[in-house]
Amino acid sequence: MNSKSKKPVKTLRRYLAHIDTSRMGHIFSDCIVIGSGVAGLRAALAASEQGNVMLITKGEIPASNSYYAQGGIAAVMRADDSFESHIDDTLRAGCGLCDLEVVERVIREAPGQMQELCDWQTPFDRTDGELDAGREGGHSNYRIAHAHGDATGRAIVESLWEQVKSNKRIKILDNCFCIDLLTAEGRCVGVVTWHNNYRMQCCWSGCVVLASGGAGRIWRETTNPEIATGDGLAMAWRAGAILSDLEFMQFHPTTLYIAGAERSLITEALRGAGAYLLNSEGRRFMDDYHEMGELAPRDIVSRAIFDQMARSKSTSVYLDVRHLGGKMVASKFPTISALCASFDIDVDHDLIPVRPSAHYMIGGVKTDADGRTNLPGLYCCGEAACTGLHGANRLASNSLLEALVFGRICGENVCKDLAGGIRPAMFTMDYEIELSQRTRLDVPDVTNSLKAMMWRNVGLTREEGLLSEAIEIIDFWQRYVMDKLFDSPDQWQCQNMLTVSELITRSALQRTESRGVHYRTDYPETDASQCRHSETEPAQLS
Numbered sequence: 001m002n003s004k005s006k007k008p009v010k011t012l013r014r015y016l017a018h019i020d021t022s023r024m025g026h027i028f029s030d031c032i033v034i035g036s037g038v039a040g041l042r043a044a045l046a047a048s049e050q051g052n053v054m055l056i057t058k059g060e061i062p063a064s065n066s067y068y069a070q071g072g073i074a075a076v077m078r079a080d081d082s083f084e085s086h087i088d089d090t091l092r093a094g095c096g097l098c099d100l101e102v103v104e105r106v107i108r109e110a111p112g113q114m115q116e117l118c119d120w121q122t123p124f125d126r127t128d129g130e131l132d133a134g135r136e137g138g139h140s141n142y143r144i145a146h147a148h149g150d151a152t153g154r155a156i157v158e159s160l161w162e163q164v165k166s167n168k169r170i171k172i173l174d175n176c177f178c179i180d181l182l183t184a185e186g187r188c189v190g191v192v193t194w195h196n197n198y199r200m201q202c203c204w205s206g207c208v209v210l211a212s213g214g215a216g217r218i219w220r221e222t223t224n225p226e227i228a229t230g231d232g233l234a235m236a237w238r239a240g241a242i243l244s245d246l247e248f249m250q251f252h253p254t255t256l257y258i259a260g261a262e263r264s265l266i267t268e269a270l271r272g273a274g275a276y277l278l279n280s281e282g283r284r285f286m287d288d289y290h291e292m293g294e295l296a297p298r299d300i301v302s303r304a305i306f307d308q309m310a311r312s313k314s315t316s317v318y319l320d321v322r323h324l325g326g327k328m329v330a331s332k333f334p335t336i337s338a339l340c341a342s343f344d345i346d347v348d349h350d351l352i353p354v355r356p357s358a359h360y361m362i363g364g365v366k367t368d369a370d371g372r373t374n375l376p377g378l379y380c381c382g383e384a385a386c387t388g389l390h391g392a393n394r395l396a397s398n399s400l401l402e403a404l405v406f407g408r409i410c411g412e413n414v415c416k417d418l419a420g421g422i423r424p425a426m427f428t429m430d431y432e433i434e435l436s437q438r439t440r441l442d443v444p445d446v447t448n449s450l451k452a453m454m455w456r457n458v459g460l461t462r463e464e465g466l467l468s469e470a471i472e473i474i475d476f477w478q479r480y481v482m483d484k485l486f487d488s489p490d491q492w493q494c495q496n497m498l499t500v501s502e503l504i505t506r507s508a509l510q511r512t513e514s515r516g517v518h519y520r521t522d523y524p525e526t527d528a529s530q531c532r533h534s535e536t537e538p539a540q541l542s
């Protein structure tokens, strides 16, 4: 495989919007953090130890994938568990592509991160004062800490937010959309933003930490909330950052399937607590596919479910929790219990219809073990980053952990740069875009069509014909979407989604093997000669 993907054929723009610095508002800070998920909040706290931080987020503070995380956070907690075992499980799931240095660092730091969260009053569930440890797919021991049963993300975000809002060195700009990273003299020097009240502004800083999360919203079926449109990946790519491993999108096996309703995650911890998967004939099937049964790694469970759906021509399979009892489900998984009740599913008697959907972006902006990207001044952490922790397949509950550890690492390294005397500067810029003469557009229609196409052509299983067709279709849409000068976040998001979809599809086309979450029906075997990371060349745009 050629590990460098080809550059897109179209002429794309360096910036999505006009920038005339003589007519815009200007804000200055030592460090900018983009995103208010776990990674961004943790990075802001660490960076604030040396300088002033501007935390920018496009929605309200809780609007993030982090807030919706259910199952928990992985850390070695029990005497019969070990770092080696957690490391082995992570490496096994990663199918040869994990970076050992990063894996060891993150997993060995997990107990310290847990202690810090406990010190910050995160209300983890406990029995007799000890943290409860659950189990999820791919883990060979009980090591998943959770809060309020299945509302772990909310509990962690709220405790980090308490720290952030009382920190005088952190300024918050919420409901503020980052359009593009500003670069000058080969360095990231800030962000161009859009805010309903302040309109377009230039936010200048010594360093930027990109913690803008994933891109699950590119697919029609997804567990991700509306914010996950891959803006950070597209921005970083336009600014000259290298992206890596974009073909690896993890699909979660069990999302509640009710036609017409938003897809909602049914946490893997429910299977860890003993729930079964049944096919449309009411038969358990996971033992036919893997020795770990319902607790096999996610890619295997997802493909097994798809296989069962295809064989029986049904739209879902089922989770059976009847033997666990409604009372137990309500006490340990209150979010899921309430979700099922809202659709009149009585878990004492009814099966829960589930099917896979896009969940976690393993690839992202390539970083080193210190969170640095190839673009000086730009750091990246959390789901937006590709640190090498997850390899070709993420082990359940390792991502909140990664977001915390790398959030802190990025914040601390920014501090080192600040100590080295980097201070924000203001550059003059006049970037004018010609108005397009082409037809007007129905942007929501393009966005919805893109999601449906990505689900059909670049979904859980892939093959050359469908991937090539996807590139043609994206190329066609790009020709009349990318030349427009837009003025609202939904429209910029559509442009970002098209860019990221193209980069993902090209990466998926180029990896002619099956590995981890990337499954090619035309290349079903893993090819040892392709055991390396893929890289998307940075854009060279003007």
Ligand SMILES: Cc1cc2nc3c(=O)[nH]c(=O)nc-3n(C[C@H](O)[C@H](O)[C@H](O)COP(=O)(O)OP(=O)(O)OC[C@H]3O[C@@H](n4cnc5c(N)ncnc54)[C@H](O)[C@@H]3O)c2cc1C
Pocket: 034, 035, 036, 037, 038, 039, 040, 056, 057, 058, 059, 061, 063, 064, 065, 066, 067, 068, 069, 070, 071, 072, 073, 074, 152, 153, 176, 177, 178, 179, 211, 212, 213, 214, 223, 224, 225, 227, 228, 231, 232, 265, 359, 360, 381, 382, 383, 384, 396, 397, 398, 399, 400, 401, 403
């Ligand atoms: C339903 C669900 C359940 C999950 N369960 C678990 C679990 O149990 N355990 C686990 O480890 N992981 C879980 N995950 C994955 C995990 O939640 C995420 O990978 C992790 O929280 C990512 O954190 P983050 O801070 O990198 O990104 P996010 O939490 O997604 O935050 C991204 C932030 O960037 C902001 N942003 C994005 N674009 C822009 C822009 N253009 N301008 C300004 N701001 C922007 C967003 O508004 C948001 O605040 C789950 C994910 C989902 C969706």
